[in-house]
Amino acid sequence: MSQTIYNVLSREKEVFKPINEGRVMMYVCGPTVYDNSHLGHAKTYVSFDVVVRWFRYNGLKVRYVQNITDVGHLLDDGEDRILKGARREKVEPMEIVERYMRAYFEDMDALGVVRPDISPRASAHVPEQIEMIQELIAKGHAYEVDGSVYYSVESFKEYGKLSGRHVEEMEAGRRVAVRDEKHHPMDFALWIKAPPNHVLQWPSPWGRGYPGWHIECSAMSNKYLGPTFDIHGGGVDNIFPHNECEIAQSEGAHEQPFTNTWMLTGTLLVDGVKMSKSLGNFITIKDALKQYRPEALRVFILSGLYRSPADYSTSALDAATKGAERINTAARRVRVELKNARPGDEANNGRLIDLLDQYRMRFTSAMNDDFNAPLALSALFDMGKDLNTAIDEGTASQPVLEQADAVYRELGGQVLGVVQPESQASGGGSAEREAGLIQMLIDMRLEARKAKDYARADSIRSQLMKFGVILEDGPKGTTFRISSN
RNA sequence: GGCGACGUGGCCAAGUGGUAAGGCAAGGGUCUGCAAAACCCUUAUUCAUGGGUUCGAUUCCCAUCGUCGCCUCCA
Numbered sequence: 001m002s003q004t005i006y007n008v009l010s011r012e013k014e015v016f017k018p019i020n021e022g023r024v025m026m027y028v029c030g031p032t033v034y035d036n037s038h039l040g041h042a043k044t045y046v047s048f049d050v051v052v053r054w055f056r057y058n059g060l061k062v063r064y065v066q067n068i069t070d071v072g073h074l075l076d077d078g079e080d081r082i083l084k085g086a087r088r089e090k091v092e093p094m095e096i097v098e099r100y101m102r103a104y105f106e107d108m109d110a111l112g113v114v115r116p117d118i119s120p121r122a123s124a125h126v127p128e129q130i131e132m133i134q135e136l137i138a139k140g141h142a143y144e145v146d147g148s149v150y151y152s153v154e155s156f157k158e159y160g161k162l163s164g165r166h167v168e169e170m171e172a173g174r175r176v177a178v179r180d181e182k183h184h185p186m187d188f189a190l191w192i193k194a195p196p197n198h199v200l201q202w203p204s205p206w207g208r209g210y211p212g213w214h215i216e217c218s219a220m221s222n223k224y225l226g227p228t229f230d231i232h233g234g235g236v237d238n239i240f241p242h243n244e245c246e247i248a249q250s251e252g253a254h255e256q257p258f259t260n261t262w263m264l265t266g267t268l269l270v271d272g273v274k275m276s277k278s279l280g281n282f283i284t285i286k287d288a289l290k291q292y293r294p295e296a297l298r299v300f301i302l303s304g305l306y307r308s309p310a311d312y313s314t315s316a317l318d319a320a321t322k323g324a325e326r327i328n329t330a331a332r333r334v335r336v337e338l339k340n341a342r343p344g345d346e347a348n349n350g351r352l353i354d355l356l357d358q359y360r361m362r363f364t365s366a367m368n369d370d371f372n373a374p375l376a377l378s379a380l381f382d383m384g385k386d387l388n389t390a391i392d393e394g395t396a397s398q399p400v401l402e403q404a405d406a407v408y409r410e411l412g413g414q415v416l417g418v419v420q421p422e423s424q425a426s427g428g429g430s431a432e433r434e435a436g437l438i439q440m441l442i443d444m445r446l447e448a449r450k451a452k453d454y455a456r457a458d459s460i461r462s463q464l465m466k467f468g469v470i471l472e473d474g475p476k477g478t479t480f481r482i483s484s485n
Numbered sequence: 486g487g488c489g490a491c492g493u494g495g496c497c498a499a500g501u502g503g504u505a506a507g508g509c510a511a512g513g514g515u516c517u518g519c520a521a522a523a524c525c526c527u528u529a530u531u532c533a534u535g536g537g538u539u540c541g542a543u544u545c546c547c548a549u550c551g552u553c554g555c556c557u558c559c560a
Contacts, residue, residue, distance in 0.1 A: 008489095029560070031559090031560070032558085032559075032560095037560090040559085040560055041560050042560090043560075045560075047560095081558070081559090163489070163555070164488050164489060165487080165488055165555090165556075233560095234560065236490085236555080237554065237559065237560065239554090240555055240556060242558095265560070266490085267553075267555095269553070269554090272552075273553085274553080274554070275560095276558090276559050276560090277558085278557095278558060279559090299508085303498060303507085303508065304497080304498060304499090305498090307490090308490085308491080308498090309490080309491080309554075313497085315497080315509080318509075319496075319497060319508060319510080320497085320508080320509085321509095322508075322509060322510095323507090323508045323509070326508080329523085333522085333523085374498060374499055374508090375499055375500080375507080377499095377507070378498095378499075378506055378508080379507090381506095385523090385524080389523085389525095392523065454518060454519070457518085457519090458518095458519075470521065471521075472522050472523095473520080473521075474521095474522080475516085479522090
């Protein structure tokens with residue numbers, strides 16, 4: 001079975017073949033760290049997280065590079081975003097960068113997003129960017145005007161191939177005044193001359209200045225992944241001009257394909273419009289995590305295709321919360337049952353293990369088909385139903401439960417990150433002592449129930465509920481779980 | 486105006502040239518002292534609309550309407 005990926009460049013699904021067998025070299029455009037990250041970022045980075053996890057689960061070695069933009073990203077008025085943040089919070093620009101870079105990693109850690117292998121910062125790669133700009137000038141793709149350097153889009157005939165645009169058809173400068181010094185209105189800045197009071201500036205062959213936004217991705221991907229690598233990812237909203245400029249720079253300088261596969265994630269919308277920093281309609285990841293568990297946010301993100309847009313709403317998040325609970329309840333039940341499981345009879349074990357294998361295969365073929373996480377998720381839901389039935393009927397024996405537990409840990413946990421590890425399920429910290437105390441209360445309640453003192457029994461249950469402990473009476477006695485809120 | 490994507494049950498959302506996964510919600514039932522959890526049943530003859538291709542289309546083609554993204558910084 002082979003992996004297919006929808007390649008935005010060709011607009012079709014292609015069989016994925018890494019340049020070097022068994023190795024995946026991938027680059028994903030990272031955030032500009034001047035403010036807190038929001039759920040739009042979560043959608044993109046959770047999506048790529050699952051891609052990376054899936055590759056690794058399948059034994060591929062992945063080098064995952066994701067940049068941190070900490071310079072050069074200009075606002076409409078020409079002010080650097082970092083500088084704007086610094087002014088807003090009255091601190092040094094690099095304090096802004098540190099503050100929000102750390103916040104970004106905290107958020108991603110909380111969401112269970114595995115960190116990239118390399119998180120290169122633009123400001124730490126100015127020499128590499130200068131070098132690349134020099135190469136572009138030497139090859140006739142760029143020109144200098146009064147201390148700034150521009151890329152000549154007319155020098156690169158394929159400019160626009162990713163987004164399907166043609167230079168002639170675009171109304172350049174429709175909303176932003178075009179700088180007269182450009183040869184062509186669509187030309188974009190590689191190096192920008194810094195006014196004397198500009199805080200972020202470096203010496204260069206063209207005088208003091210700072211790099212344009214697009215060049216960092218070209219320079220850093222080349223440094224860590226080489227001139228041609230396997231996968232380039234990001235959000236579709238950056239397809240033009242950013243991704244297009246990256247291609248022009250890298251292919252212009254290296255004269256070979258930039259990347260073999262372009263994977264772009266769909267935009268997160270809220271009330272039908274894009275969630276974005278500039279519109280101010282965003283929900284930060286930190287705020288979302290106050291209300292929803294990480295697994296719930298992941299289920300929300302993974303219940304749609306990565307390349308489709310998604311709509312944020314409280315009802316969608318609530319539904320995802322319930323869904324995440326459903327999977328985790330079943331997974332937890334399997335773990336609990338496993339502790340007192342019996343060998344069972346062979347015929348029945350064989351039947352159930354076959355069934356589990358089928359779910360594994362459903363999951364696998366879904367993921368192999370352009371990372372169809374929603375379909376993969378449905379296999380876990382269906383599997384939960386069968387397992388619950390088997391446990392109810394008492395036919396879930398040890399070998400079956402061991403297999404089931406493995407599927408939950410590997411596919412639900414390791415790959416999708418929606419099944420909690422065991423330690424969290426019981427609360428963490430002094431979990432053992434806590435479990436002992438809860439068990440004591442359960443025993444007390446049992447005595448009350450035996451004495452038909454239901455008022456007392458219910459009181460114990462509702463008191464525990466206040467601490468987020470939910471009791472469940474089953475045929476084999478009472479179990480408890482920790483509420484997800 | 487140009488480019489790209491998309492329109493599937495009450496909501497979210499997969500999918501296929503041969504007759505619609507899954508989650509949430511709703512109703513009924515089993516279990517239970519009551520709950521919770523779980524399980525079973527029910528809820529789209531229909532996939533924006535109108536044409537065309539086909540034995541057959543939701544799936545392919547064309548048109549129309551609508552939504553979103555990009556064309557300016559945003560994942």
